[in-house]
Amino acid sequence: MKALIVLLVLISSTTLAQVAKSPEEVSPLLIGQQVPDISLKSADNQEQQLRSLVAEKPTVLLFYRGGWCPYCNAHLSEIQEAEEAIIDQGYQILAISPDAPANLQTTEDDKQIHYQLYSDADGTLMEAMGIAFKAPENYLGLLEKSSEGENQGILPVPSVFVIDTNGNIEFEYVNPDYKTRISGKLLLAIIENLH
Template identity: 50%
Template sequence: MKKILFIVLATITSVVHSQTAVPKTATDIAPLLIGEKIPNVTLQSSDNKEVQLADLFKKKKTVLVFYRGGWCPYCNAHLQALAEAEKKILDLGYQIIAISPDAPENLKVTEATDKVKYTLLSDSKGELIKAVGIAFEAPENYKSVINVHSKGMNTSLLPVPSVFVVNPESAILFEYISPDFKHRITNELLVSVLKTIK
C-alpha cells in the first residue's frame, strides 16, 4: 500500500512540476489561447508605481505587447513602429500597453529612446510572462543582460515577443506570437486586425 501511495504521489508531483516548469526554448511555449483571460498581475510602471493589469484593461480594448527588453534592437524597432501607428490605434478605440522584464528605471530609458507615449510596464519577476505561457529559459549569452536590465530580479527568463488584443474583461480576442524574435507583426496587419475586431 505504501509503495502504491508513493507512486501516486511521485506521479502527481511530476505532473505539477511539468506544468510549472519553464520551457527550454521559444518554440516549446504553450501560450494562452483566444478566448482565455490574461491573468490579473501587479506590475510596475516606469515611475515605479504598482499597477493592476485588470484595472488598465477595464478602461478600453488593449493592444498588449510583450517584448524582450530595451536592450533588444528588434524590440526597439517594434516599439518605435507602434509609436508611429499609435494615433491610428487610439482612433480605433484601443490603448497600447507594452511589457518587458526590464526594471522600471530602464523603462524610462526605453520611453525616451523609442519616443514612446503609450504605457510601458515592468514584469521583472517574470510572473505575467509565465502566467501567459510565453516565458522560456534564456540562452546563456542573454542571462547577464537580463540580470542587469531587470536589476537582478530576473536572471533566466525571456518572453517570446507577442501581441495580444484584449477586451475590457481581460479576454484575448487576437494573438500574434513569434518564437523568432526577429519577426514582429507589421503595423498594417495589426491595424487591419483591429478594424475587423471593432
C-alpha cells in the same frame, strides 16, 4: 471523482505557468482565455494590476525582450507610428518587458514612446501568459542587469495580444523567431476587423 477534477485543474494551471526550454516550446494562453490579474510596475515605479489596466479600454498588450534588443526597439517604434490610428479605434497600447522601471524610462525617452511601458522584471506575467522560456546562457548577465537583479534568466517570446475590457484574449501573435514581428499596419487591420 471530485478529487480527480481538482487534481486535473491544479495540474493544468501549473503547466500553464511553466517556463519552456526554448522559444519554440512555449504554450501561450489561447484566444478566448482571460489574462491573469498580475501586478506590474510602470516606468515611474507605480504598481498596477493588469486587469485594472485592461478594464479601462480594449488593449493591445505587447511583450518585448527589453530595451537592449534592437529588434524590439524597431518594433516599439513601428507600433508608435500606428498608435494614433489604434487609439482612434478605442484601444490603448501597453508594452511589457523584463526591464526594471528605471530602464523602461530610458526606453521611453530614447525611442520617444508615448504609450505605456510596464515592468515584469521577475517574469510572473510572462510565465502566466505561457510565453516565457529559459534564456540562453549568454543573456543571463544582461537580464540580471536590465531587471536590476529580479530576472532569474527568462525571456518572453515577443508577442502581441488584443484584449477586451473583460480581460479576454481576442487575437494573438506569438512568434518564436524574435526577428519576425507583426507590422503596425497588420495589427491595425486586425483591430479594425475585430468589431
